[in-house]
Amino acid sequence: MTGWERFTDSFFNARVMAQYLPKIIDGFGLTVVLALCIIAAGLALGLLLALVRTFSIRPLNWLIIFVVDLFRALPPLVIIVLLYFGLPNAGVELSGFVASWLALTLVLMAFSEEIFWAGITSVAKGQWEAARSTGLGFVQTLGFVVLPQALRITIPPLTNRTIAITKGTALASVVAVPDILGAANAGVSFSFNPSPLTLGAIAYLVLFFPVVVLGRWIETRFAWKR
Amino acid sequence: MSTTTGRAPIVEARDIHKHFGHLHVLKGVDLRVVEKELVFLIGPSGSGKSTLLRCLNRLEEPSSGSVTVDGIDMLDPKTDINKARQRIGMVFQSFNLYPHMTALGNVMLALRKVLGLGRAEAEAKAQAALDRVHLADRADHYPLQLSGGQQQRVAIARAIALEPRVMLFDEPTSALDPELVGGVLAVMRELREDGMTMVVVSHEMGFAKAAADRVVFMADGMIVESGLPAEIFADPKHERTRAFISQIERH
Ligand SMILES: Nc1ncnc2c1ncn2[C@@H]1O[C@H](COP(=O)(O)OP(=O)(O)OP(=O)(O)O)[C@@H](O)[C@H]1O
Numbered sequence: 223m224t225g226w227e228r229f230t231d232s233f234f235n236a237r238v239m240a241q242y243l244p245k246i247i248d249g250f251g252l253t254v255v256l257a258l259c260i261i262a263a264g265l266a267l268g269l270l271l272a273l274v275r276t277f278s279i280r281p282l283n284w285l286i287i288f289v290v291d292l293f294r295a296l297p298p299l300v301i302i303v304l305l306y307f308g309l310p311n312a313g314v315e316l317s318g319f320v321a322s323w324l325a326l327t328l329v330l331m332a333f334s335e336e337i338f339w340a341g342i343t344s345v346a347k348g349q350w351e352a353a354r355s356t357g358l359g360f361v362q363t364l365g366f367v368v369l370p371q372a373l374r375i376t377i378p379p380l381t382n383r384t385i386a387i388t389k390g391t392a393l394a395s396v397v398a399v400p401d402i403l404g405a406a407n408a409g410v411s412f413s414f415n416p417s418p419l420t421l422g423a424i425a426y427l428v429l430f431f432p433v434v435v436l437g438r439w440i441e442t443r444f445a446w447k448r
Numbered sequence: 449m450s451t452t453t454g455r456a457p458i459v460e461a462r463d464i465h466k467h468f469g470h471l472h473v474l475k476g477v478d479l480r481v482v483e484k485e486l487v488f489l490i491g492p493s494g495s496g497k498s499t500l501l502r503c504l505n506r507l508e509e510p511s512s513g514s515v516t517v518d519g520i521d522m523l524d525p526k527t528d529i530n531k532a533r534q535r536i537g538m539v540f541q542s543f544n545l546y547p548h549m550t551a552l553g554n555v556m557l558a559l560r561k562v563l564g565l566g567r568a569e570a571e572a573k574a575q576a577a578l579d580r581v582h583l584a585d586r587a588d589h590y591p592l593q594l595s596g597g598q599q600q601r602v603a604i605a606r607a608i609a610l611e612p613r614v615m616l617f618d619e620p621t622s623a624l625d626p627e628l629v630g631g632v633l634a635v636m637r638e639l640r641e642d643g644m645t646m647v648v649v650s651h652e653m654g655f656a657k658a659a660a661d662r663v664v665f666m667a668d669g670m671i672v673e674s675g676l677p678a679e680i681f682a683d684p685k686h687e688r689t690r691a692f693i694s695q696i697e698r699h
């Protein structure tokens with residue numbers, strides 16, 4: 223066997239690929255579901271915390287800042303392992319899927335809160351004053367004037383963060399979740415051939431490439447009309 | 449035109465003090481503006497003109513004193529401040545239009561959300577307000593598609609659409625290129641002719657001479673003197689005023 227043949231036999235072995243494709247497809251579905259659950263919950267919680275923070279209730283804001291910094295500082299894998307292997311000691315058993323979802327949701331919540339908050343505070347003070355001077359209330363001003371502007375500013379960094387964190391779904395394979403990477407890894411151990419990993423990489427590309435393109439599209443769509 | 453006695457006071461501010469930390473910015477200011485009066489507020493930078501204006505609609509909370517606008521006690525905690533602010537239009541140096549809304553959207557927002565008008569009615573009123581500032585044909589333009597002068601006129605339309613009892617202008621033309629100032633002043637002139645009560649902070653002395661009923665000179669957080677434009681500009685009583693006027697006229 224030449225080196226090239228050895229390479230294709232290892233990474234592009236058609237027989238092995240065909241055999242494990244169904245498992246990878248199942249893993250693909252699982253990764254999509256996990257990612258969507260993380261994005262929905264993480265962004266919603268992040269926005270909620272940022273909105274609560276605008277009310278400037280001191281002790282509450284300190285708590286928010288603490289929680290946010292905590293989950294930005296901890297490596298996501300550490301949180302997953304803590305939830306999965308640590309919580310049972312406290313009598314709470316989480317499945318690998320739920321532990322991964324919760325951990326990455328908390329991380330996305332923390333990072334997106336910071337991004338939403340930065341977006342809200344970057345809106346000029348004059349916008350608040352103009353709106354309030356016409357008789358709009360605090361919440362109305364926030365909702366109709368400040369938030370729409372803040373969200374536009376946040377879209378590029380938010381898209382990047384969201385992609386980075388949802389890619390962390392691969393970590394779920396550590397706690398026995400048969401996501402794309404989990405399924406690919408299992409395939410490698412059974413077949414003694416790394417081709418399933420190639421399939422896994424392709425699956426990740428298929429999943430995230432459109433997301434990256436979508437992010438770019440949203441970014442241009444939301445630019446101010448000139 | 450300058451007899452202001454006998455007309456109802458729209459704005460009555462008494463003994464306003466304002467502290468920012470240990471900075472004493474307003475030191476007992478009294479200001480009374482009667483119906484249909486145009487009061488022109490001048491003074492050196494940092495003398496507290498903007499702060500006084502912002503105390504009138506409570507964008508800034510006075511440290512002490514009282515403010516009554518159109519009979520409403522603005523500082524009473526029981527006063528619905530959002531409702532009270534509908535009666536006080538404000539125009540800012542930096543326009544502060546909402547960049548994500550068209551000119552029409554900017555004017556409609558408070559009509560819809562504060563007055564609670566239906567879409568059609570709000571749109572008609574907003575369109576009429578834009579017409580008054582001669583921008584009816586720019587209704588669907590976004591702020592960034594408008595010149596500074598047009599943006600400021602949309603900001604005026606946004607305020608007058610609510611049919612306020614008094615309009616506050618804080619250096620409405622200071623951010624504009626010289627060739628755009630005239631259009632904004634013309635609109636303010638028309639407002640005045642329609643009988644709007646106005647308090648104007650500005651360095652446009654020509655406008656003051658032509659349109660103001662009264663000029664108030666402020667320095668160091670206090671009103672130094674106030675009188676007819678002719679008196680203040682030609683024959684100021686105080687040295688501070690004289691120095692300020694001659695410095696401005698040199699520019
Ligand atoms: N939010 C604030 N916090 C602290 N100090 C302030 C604040 N707003 C205004 N000041 C101070 O109060 C003083 C009066 O400011 P103000 O803006 O009312 O002056 P002004 O007469 O409008 O001046 P200008 O002609 O430059 O606009 C200044 O010394 C200013 O630095």
Ligand SMILES: [Mg+2]
Nearest residue numbers: 497498499618
């Ligand atoms: Mg000022």
